[in-house]
Amino acid sequence: xxxxxxxxxxxxxxxxxxxxxxxxxxxxxxxxxxxxxxxxxxxxxxxxxxxxxxxxxxxxxxxxxxxxxxxxxxxxxxxxxxxxxxxxxxxxxxxxxxxxxxxxxxxxxxxxxxxxxxxxxxxxxxxxxxxxxxxxxxxxxxxxxxxxxxxxxxxxxxxxxxxxxxxxxxxxxxxxxxxxxxxxxxxxxxxxxxxxxxxxxxxxxxxxxxxxxxxxxxxxxxxxxxxxxxxxxxxxxxxxxxxxxxxxxxxxxxxxxxxxxxxxxxxxxxxxxxxxxxxxxxxxxxxxxxxxxxxxxxxxxxxxxxx
Numbered sequence: 233x234x235x236x237x238x239x240x241x242x243x244x245x246x247x248x249x250x251x252x253x254x255x256x257x258x259x260x261x262x263x264x265x266x267x268x269x270x271x272x273x274x275x276x277x278x279x280x281x282x283x284x285x286x287x288x289x290x291x292x293x294x295x296x297x298x299x300x301x302x303x304x305x306x307x308x309x310x311x312x313x314x315x316x317x318x319x320x321x322x323x324x325x326x327x328x329x330x331x332x333x334x335x336x337x338x339x340x341x342x343x344x345x346x347x348x349x350x351x352x353x354x355x356x357x358x359x360x361x362x363x364x365x366x367x368x369x370x371x372x373x374x375x376x377x378x379x380x381x382x383x384x385x386x387x388x389x390x391x392x393x394x395x396x397x398x399x400x401x402x403x404x405x406x407x408x409x410x411x412x413x414x415x416x417x418x419x420x421x422x423x424x425x426x427x428x429x430x431x432x433x434x435x436x437x438x439x440x441x442x443x444x445x446x447x448x449x450x451x452x453x454x455x456x457x458x459x460x461x462x463x464x465x466x467x468x469x470x471x472x473x474x475x476x477x478x479x480x481x482x483x484x485x486x487x488x489x490x491x492x493x494x495x496x497x498x499x500x501x502x503x504x505x506x507x508x509x510x511x512x513x514x515x516x517x518x519x520x521x522x523x524x525x526x527x528x529x530x531x532x533x534x535x536x537x538x539x
Contacts, residue, residue, distance in 0.1 A: 254299035358539030385526035420475030
């Protein structure tokens with residue numbers, strides 16, 4: 233097997249499918265300015281087996297360079313031997329440029345078989361930088377939702393159901409609605425001291441190339457909670473941001489918002505909602521972990537490696 237560096241246009245021609253939107257050429261080119269340079273790599277023997285987009289920044293080669301996760305792209309499942317060969321070649325490629333390669337894989341539920349093999353290979357040829365705990369909700373679990381919740385979460389949802397909330401789905405083409413949702417999310421992040429890595433312009437530009445949904449929760453005419461969600465595969469959606477305003481938290485709007493979002497996607501062919509990690513560089517935020525477990529989420533691991 234050998235590595236060939238190619239152009240974005242040629243790279244795009246080799247792949248009929250991508251494991252998620254963050255590996256696509258469109259998403260990579262949209263964020264090109266966030267890296268010093270981009271490297272589109274093909275791993276091939278008798279045919280192209282793998283593709284990889286690396287963004288060079290601060291003396292490192294990154295996958296992803298501006299996304300929650302990246303990793304290899306393949307058109308079909310690849311055998312363990314080819315995965316090992318590709319990772320070994322990638323190590324040599326980084327060594328040849330005197331640059332470490334840092335790769336963050338999707339949580340294992342995105343493709344348990346292939347990601348398990350890649351995790352093993354990356355661990356043997358490199359080292360684990362971080363091991364985050366990621367939460368997701370299986371839409372099939374919604375059928376028994378009320379019965380499966382623990383008592384505290386069940387009581388919070390019951391309390392929220394008594395409130396006069398208005399739940400709205402906002403299409404990404406609704407400029408005013410997107411602005412309203414972003415305003416709530418920005419205030420939520422400020423109130424809790426959480427980083428807001430996507431500016432308003434980042435959101436507007438990204439939803440031109442990524443299918444997205446926004447949701448608003450109103451109470452007595454006020455926007456009190458919101459969510460921004462991307463369609464990252466054909467049947468997996470990912471919560472990019474969600475949150476409520478602190479002055480309304482006593483009404484349990486997040487329990488209600490989560491319930492209504494799960495209900496919405498049950499009717500739209502979605503299999504899993506990726507809620508995201510509740511750890512930062514492996515260190516848990518106990519409050520976030522408790523909330524996500526309380527609304528019925530399952531946990532899985534998300535690895536970052538340096539080779």
